[in-house]
Amino acid sequence: MQLKHYSLALLTILVVFFTACQDEEYALPTLEGGLHNDCIKRTLGPNVVGLNIEFAYAMALPKAEGKILSAQVEASIAGAPATYMEYRSFSTNGSGVDVPVTIGSPSVNSGTKTEVVFSKDTCAATLRYYYIIPEEARGKTVKFTFSAKASNGQTVSYEMGPYNVAKMDMKLDLVLSDNNNSYLSIADMAVYNAATAATKAASIDLVYLYRTYTTATFNHALVAPAASPDYKPGITLPAGVINSAKIWKVWALRDQQLARLQYGIFIDDLDFQQLDFAGAPDYAINLRAEAGIWVETADGKYRAYIYINKIDNTKKEMTISIKRYPMQ
Amino acid sequence: MKKYFITLIAITLVTFAWVSCTDFPVDEDGLLITTRGQCYVGNFELLGADFQTVRTKAAVIDTTAQTINVEVFFGTDLKNVYPQFSLVTDAKLDPKIVGKVDFSDLANPKVYTVISGNRLVKKPYTVYVTVQAKP
Structure with a gap:
C-alpha cells in the first residue's frame, strides 16, 4: 500500500517536471492575407x-x-x-x-x-x-x-x-466682472451687465462680486439675487432680479472638459441627476480658482456646475466655464 | 508511533480551540474595550460642504472645562458642516458623526461625549462656534 502511494507521488512529480520543461519552439508569424x-x-x-x-x-x-x-x-x-x-x-x-x-x-x-x-x-x-x-x-x-x-x-x-450623447450643454470661459458683467444666467449660459440684466430679470440666477475686508474673508463670490444683503454688500439689483438659486461649494472638482487641465475627472449627466440640493444655501463666498459650485436654478429647470478657471483680484474678475443639465 | 501522532494532533486541536474561544471584550459598536482610562479631545476640525476647513484659526480645546471654541469664516454655511474630532487612543465619541451636522443654532451649542477606551469615563465636550464679524 505504502509502495503504491510512493509510486503515484513519484509519477506525479515526473509529469509536472516533464510538462514544465517542455520548450516551445518560436516561429515567425505568417502574414495573414487579405484586407x-x-x-x-x-x-x-x-x-x-x-x-x-x-x-x-x-x-x-x-x-x-x-x-x-x-x-x-x-x-x-x-x-x-x-x-x-x-x-x-x-x-x-x-x-x-x-x-x-x-x-x-x-x-x-x-x-x-x-x-x-x-x-x-x-x-x-x-x-x-x-x-x-x-x-x-x-x-x-x-x-x-x-x-x-x-x-x-x-x-x-x-x-x-x-x-x-449627453443631454448637458457646455460653455467655456465666460468672464464675470465686478463692475460690469456681473449677472449670470444659467438658462442663457451668458453674463450680462446691470442694464441688460434688467431686461432679462427672470433668467438671472447669480450675481458676481468681489470684496475685500480687513475683518472678514469675502473675496470672490457668486450669490443668488435673493440671498441675504450680508452676502451682496453694495449691490443694488436691477428691478425684477429676485431669483433664489441653490448652491453647493465644491473644491478640486476639475472637470477636464471645463478646466482643460491634466485631471481625468469628467462630470456627466448622471452627476446632475444624483445631486441633492436639500438644505443648500443661496450664496458662495471666498471662491478660489480651480474651485466650483453646483447650482440649481430657482425654477428647478436647470442644474449646472460652474468651474472657476481663473480669478483676478486686480481686475476684480472671474473666468468661469459651465456645464448645464436640463432637469425638465 | 501512531500513539504519538494521535496525541500530537489532539494537543494541537485543543490549543486551537482554546485560542479561538478566548474572549476579547467588545462594546455595542464592535469596538475593543481596552484598559485605557484617558478621555479627551486632541484636535477639532470643522469642514464646509466643499470639505475645506471653515476655521479662521486653530480651535481652542480646554480639556479641563471640556469645551471647544472655534471661530469660522464669515459666510460659513453652518447648517452643512462636517465636524472632525481627534480623540485619545481607544476612545470613542457619542453621538457618532455620520455626515453633515447643523451647527447654526449658536445659542444652543452642541455637546459631544468622549468615552474612554475602558468605557468607564465619559466626558461631555461643548462645541462653541463663533462666526467672523460681519464686514
Missing part, C-alpha cells in the same frame, strides 16, 4: 453636443495583394458639417510627435457618410475621424461603421459604439 482593419476611440469623457468624438481607423493588406482605394465612416446620426476624416495617415516618431503622410484627398461628407478616396499607392494607413456631435444627437446614442475598400475587390468594416 484587415481595426479602430480605437481616442476621446475620453462625456460626448457633449458641439465637441468631437475622435477615432483612429487603421486598415492594411499585404503589399502584394493590392492597395487601399477608400475609407468611409457611416454614423447613425449625421455629424455636424465640420465632421471630417483625415486624409493624412499619422505615425508617431521617436520624439512622440505625430508625423503626417498624405494618402488622398480631403474627406467628403454626404449625409451620414464621410469618405476619403486614396490617391497614393498605399497598402496600410491609419486615419483619424472627427465626428462633431450635432444637436440632433443630444440625449441619444450614436454608432459608427468604419469600412475600407482595396484594389483587389475586398472590403472590410468595423462597428464602433453605440455611444451616449
Whole structure:
C-alpha cells in the first residue's frame, strides 16, 4: 500500500517536471492575407453636443495583394458639417510627435457618410475621424461603421459604439466682472451687465462680486439675487432680479472638459441627476480658482456646475466655464 | 508511533480551540474595550460642504472645562458642516458623526461625549462656534 502511494507521488512529480520543461519552439508569424482593419476611440469623457468624438481607423493588406482605394465612416446620426476624416495617415516618431503622410484627398461628407478616396499607392494607413456631435444627437446614442475598400475587390468594416450623447450643454470661459458683467444666467449660459440684466430679470440666477475686508474673508463670490444683503454688500439689483438659486461649494472638482487641465475627472449627466440640493444655501463666498459650485436654478429647470478657471483680484474678475443639465 | 501522532494532533486541536474561544471584550459598536482610562479631545476640525476647513484659526480645546471654541469664516454655511474630532487612543465619541451636522443654532451649542477606551469615563465636550464679524 505504502509502495503504491510512493509510486503515484513519484509519477506525479515526473509529469509536472516533464510538462514544465517542455520548450516551445518560436516561429515567425505568417502574414495573414487579405484586407484587415481595426479602430480605437481616442476621446475620453462625456460626448457633449458641439465637441468631437475622435477615432483612429487603421486598415492594411499585404503589399502584394493590392492597395487601399477608400475609407468611409457611416454614423447613425449625421455629424455636424465640420465632421471630417483625415486624409493624412499619422505615425508617431521617436520624439512622440505625430508625423503626417498624405494618402488622398480631403474627406467628403454626404449625409451620414464621410469618405476619403486614396490617391497614393498605399497598402496600410491609419486615419483619424472627427465626428462633431450635432444637436440632433443630444440625449441619444450614436454608432459608427468604419469600412475600407482595396484594389483587389475586398472590403472590410468595423462597428464602433453605440455611444451616449449627453443631454448637458457646455460653455467655456465666460468672464464675470465686478463692475460690469456681473449677472449670470444659467438658462442663457451668458453674463450680462446691470442694464441688460434688467431686461432679462427672470433668467438671472447669480450675481458676481468681489470684496475685500480687513475683518472678514469675502473675496470672490457668486450669490443668488435673493440671498441675504450680508452676502451682496453694495449691490443694488436691477428691478425684477429676485431669483433664489441653490448652491453647493465644491473644491478640486476639475472637470477636464471645463478646466482643460491634466485631471481625468469628467462630470456627466448622471452627476446632475444624483445631486441633492436639500438644505443648500443661496450664496458662495471666498471662491478660489480651480474651485466650483453646483447650482440649481430657482425654477428647478436647470442644474449646472460652474468651474472657476481663473480669478483676478486686480481686475476684480472671474473666468468661469459651465456645464448645464436640463432637469425638465 | 501512531500513539504519538494521535496525541500530537489532539494537543494541537485543543490549543486551537482554546485560542479561538478566548474572549476579547467588545462594546455595542464592535469596538475593543481596552484598559485605557484617558478621555479627551486632541484636535477639532470643522469642514464646509466643499470639505475645506471653515476655521479662521486653530480651535481652542480646554480639556479641563471640556469645551471647544472655534471661530469660522464669515459666510460659513453652518447648517452643512462636517465636524472632525481627534480623540485619545481607544476612545470613542457619542453621538457618532455620520455626515453633515447643523451647527447654526449658536445659542444652543452642541455637546459631544468622549468615552474612554475602558468605557468607564465619559466626558461631555461643548462645541462653541463663533462666526467672523460681519464686514
